[in-house]
Each structure stands twice: as structure tokens, then as C-alpha cells.
Amino acid sequence: MVIAKTTEGEVGVMPGHTPVLALLAPGAVVRVLGGRENGxxxxxxxxxxxVVSQDNRVSILAEVAELAEDIxxxxxxxxxxDVESGGLxxxxxxxxxxxxxxxxxxxxxxxxx
Amino acid sequence: MGAQLRVYRRRIRSTKSMAKITRAMELIATTRIxxxxxxxxxxxxxxxxxxxxxxxxxQRVTDHPLLTESENPTRAAVLVITSxxxxxxxxxxxxxxxxxxxxALLRDQGKDVVQYVVGRKGIAFNQFxxxxxxxTWEGITERPSYADAKEIASELMDRFTKDSATEDGxxxxxxxxxxxxSMLTQKAASHRALPLEVEEVDAEVLEAEQGGxxxxxxxxxxxxxxLNQLLPQYVTNRIYFAxxxxxxxxxxxxxxxxxxxxxxxxxxxKTLTRQANQARQAExxxxxxxxxxxxxxxxxxxxxxx
Numbered sequence: 001m002v003i004a005k006t007t008e009g010e011v012g013v014m015p016g017h018t019p020v021l022a023l024l025a026p027g028a029v030v031r032v033l034g035g036r037e038n039g040x041x042x043x044x045x046x047x048x049x050x051v052v053s054q055d056n057r058v059s060i061l062a063e064v065a066e067l068a069e070d071i072x073x074x075x076x077x078x079x080x081x082d083v084e085s086g087g088l089x090x091x092x093x094x095x096x097x098x099x100x101x102x103x104x105x106x107x108x109x110x111x112x113x
Numbered sequence: 114m115g116a117q118l119r120v121y122r123r124r125i126r127s128t129k130s131m132a133k134i135t136r137a138m139e140l141i142a143t144t145r146i147x148x149x150x151x152x153x154x155x156x157x158x159x160x161x162x163x164x165x166x167x168x169x170x171x172q173r174v175t176d177h178p179l180l181t182e183s184e185n186p187t188r189a190a191v192l193v194i195t196s197x198x199x200x201x202x203x204x205x206x207x208x209x210x211x212x213x214x215x216x217a218l219l220r221d222q223g224k225d226v227v228q229y230v231v232g233r234k235g236i237a238f239n240q241f242x243x244x245x246x247x248x249t250w251e252g253i254t255e256r257p258s259y260a261d262a263k264e265i266a267s268e269l270m271d272r273f274t275k276d277s278a279t280e281d282g283x284x285x286x287x288x289x290x291x292x293x294x295s296m297l298t299q300k301a302a303s304h305r306a307l308p309l310e311v312e313e314v315d316a317e318v319l320e321a322e323q324g325g326x327x328x329x330x331x332x333x334x335x336x337x338x339x340l341n342q343l344l345p346q347y348v349t350n351r352i353y354f355a356x357x358x359x360x361x362x363x364x365x366x367x368x369x370x371x372x373x374x375x376x377x378x379x380x381x382x383k384t385l386t387r388q389a390n391q392a393r394q395a396e397x398x399x400x401x402x403x404x405x406x407x408x409x410x411x412x413x414x415x416x417x418x419x
Contacts, residue, residue: 008333021166022333023342049343051166051330059162063259063346 027100121389132378139371149361186284195235202370262353290355299362
């Protein structure tokens with residue numbers, strides 16, 4: 001099963017799902033249950049979309065994506081602290097995007113944010 | 114040693130050292146092609162998927178501003194990808210020739226052409242002829258990154274979304290890049306990135322390329338919304354792919370040029386060695402005949418006096 005957060009909310013895709021093309025929410029975490037030895041693959045995905053095809057194939061396409069094991073936790077924490085200390089304003093799109101990226105990285109490695 | 118022989122020896126030495134340099138460049142280019150090719154292959158799946166998704170969307174949404182052709186196109190942007198460094202054979206020349214051809218075609222259709230140039234060589238070409246360039250990028254052709262492609266794409270998309278009549282925008286975006294066909298063949302080609310070209314493809318070809326006809330997707334949140342977000346990514350990807358493929362072509366072209374240069378230098382060194390040998394032999398023959406002549410003269414003089 002693939003669990004991802006789209007702009008419409010969290011979705012879980014089971015085998016045999018109808019074909020869907022969905023935009024992922026900014027700073028989303030994608031989880032693939034049943035993959036790898038530890039039973040789960042997690043990735044932080046920024047600005048992308050998910051395609052579910054007929055033949056039980058799910059493609060996640062993003063401009064930036066990182067697997068949980070490749071994420072530098074300290075760096076993401078520092079980035080988040082950095083952004084939050086500067087104060088968030090709703091107009092500042094770049095800063096908000098940075099915060100979302102840092103948050104999704106931390107969520108992907110299992111930290112609570 | 115005679116003067117002629119000395120000149121030959123000097124030329125042989127310089128030819129041989131040149132051959133060494135070109136051989137080294139050939140080897141460097143060879144290793145870089147593999148790297149560049151790997152980058153192209155790594156970008157393949159993403160490019161395929163995004164093309165698939167965009168074509169699925171384009172079937173559904175027909176009246177999107179980024180898809181419809183302007184009724185009366187007046188201006189077209191052309192992105193030309195050339196090299197930063199020379200010694201790559203006809204690589205840059207071919208890309209420029211293709212862009213000239215495309216430019217002439219667009220002007221024939223009554224459109225103004227605005228040029229965007231990647232690579233120092235292309236910039237120098239246009240500067241020398243005092244042709245206007247909207248924006249140029251240097252130093253990214255050998256190892257293009259996604260960020261570079263994104264910068265170029267956002268610049269072009271900005272221009273495209275503006276109205277061509279009132280805000281100095283463009284109606285079309287064309288990309289001139291060099292396709293990597295094989296290690297020996299690279300071909301400069303132009304494609305229209307926007308508005309999307311509707312291609313008539315055989316069902317069989319489609320199946321071979323994309324693995325079957327496109328399923329009827331559900332779109333979340335809506336097809337229009339999805340297309341709005343996907344199209345800029347698609348254009349970025351097209352540019353990124355063009356940059357990667359051009360980088361591979363550039364290295365392959367450089368390798369071929371350097372191989373030819375090395376072969377020629379070796380051939381020249383061989384010819385020069387022969388000529389030098391001949392000159393040396395001529396000198397020796399000359400010396401011998403001088404000695405023999407002198408000895409003969411002495412012998413004749415001695416015979417006369419006795």
C-alpha cells in the first residue's frame with residue numbers, strides 16, 4: 001500500500017486502485033508499506049504528483065525527493081529552527097516552502113514536528 | 114646537420130607533442146561521455162512519466178492557455194544549447210546552423226525571434242555578429258544540474274505567460290539541442306516545447322513507447338489544476354533533458370574531433386619522419402660524392418705528376 005498526502009488530503013492506494021493522477025501537498029511524506037526488509041519505505045517529497053496506473057503501478061514524480069535513510073536529520077532540524085526563529089509570515093512563499101521541506105524531511109525519518 | 118633536416122626534426126617534435134595533447138583530450142572526453150550518458154539514462158524514467166501524465170491531461174483539457182496556439186503568433190523564443198569550450202568538432206556550428214534554419218523559418222511565418230543562448234561559444238557567435246540575445250547562460254553545459262534547467266525554464270515560462278501583443282511576451286518556445294544518436298553520430302535538432310505539439314502517433318508506436326494506451330485517470334483536485342502545476346515541471350524537464358543530451362553529444366563530438374586530430378598528427382609525424390630521413394640520406398649521399406670526387410681529383414693529380 002502507498003500512503004501519500006495530496007492537496008486533497010491523505011490517500012492510501014491499495015492494489016487494484018482506479019487510475020488516478022493527484023498532486024501531492026507541499027512537503028509531503030510518501031510511505032510505501034510492504035517494501036524493503038523493514039516493511040516500509042519513507043520519502044520526503046517536495047512539489048510533485050502521484051500517478052496510479054491500471055497495471056497496479058504507482059509512480060511518484062517530484063522535483064526534489066529524498067529517501068528517509070538519505071536525510072540529514074541535523075541539517076533539517078537546523079533549517080527548521082532557522083526558519084522558525086526568523087518568524088513565519090504567510091506572504092513569504094520561499095520561507096514557507098523551506099519550512100515545509102524541513103518538516104517533511106523530519107516527518108519522513110519519524111521525528112515528531 | 115643540414116638546415117633542412119633541423120627544420121624537419123623540429124616539426125616532428127611539435128607534431129608529436131600536439132598528438133599527445135589531443136590524445137589526452139580524447140581520453141578525458143571518453144570518460145566524460147559515459148558519465149553524461151549515465152545522467153541521461155537516469156533522467157529517462159522521470160521524463161517518460163511526466164510526458165505520459167501531461168499527454169493524459171492534454172487529452173482531457175483542451176482549452177488551457179498553455180496548450181492552445183495563439184491565433185496570430187507574433188513572437189517566438191528560441192533556446193539554443195551550444196558548448197562552453199571549443200575543440201568539439203562541428204558541435205556548436207551544427208547547433209547554430211539549426212537555430213539559423215529555425216529562425217529563418219519562423220521569420221518567414223511572420224514571427225519575431227528572441228534568442229536565449231546557453232554556452233560561451235554560441236554567445237560569442239552572436240556577439241560577434243551583433244545579434245541581440247535576451248539572456249545567456251555560461252558554464253553549465255558540461256554538467257547541467259536540475260537547478261540550471263529550472264532557472265532557464267522559469268525565465269522562459271515567465272515570458273510565455275505574458276501577452277505577446279501588450280507585454281512583450283512570446284507565443285512559442287523552441288529548443289535547439291543536439292541529440293545523442295550514437296557515439297559517432299549526433300544530430301542538431303529543434304523541438305517546440307510550448308504550446309505542446311500534438312503529434313499523430315501510431316497506436317503501435319505509442320504502445321511500444323509508453324506501454325499501452327493511456328488509462329482514463331481521475332484527477333485530483335482537477336485536471337486544470339493538475340495541468341497548471343505539471344506544465345512548468347514538464348517544460349523544466351524538457352529543458353533539463355535537452356541539456357543532458359547536449360552534454361553527452363558535446364563530449365562525444367569532442368572525442369571524435371580529438372581522435373581525428375590525433376590520427377592526423379600521427380600521420381603527419383610519419384610523413385615528416387620519412388621526409389627527414391630522405392633529407393638525411395641526401396645529405397649523406399652528397400657528402401660521399403664530395404669525398405669520392407675529392408679522392409678522384411687527388412688520384413688524377415697524382416697520376417698526372419708521375
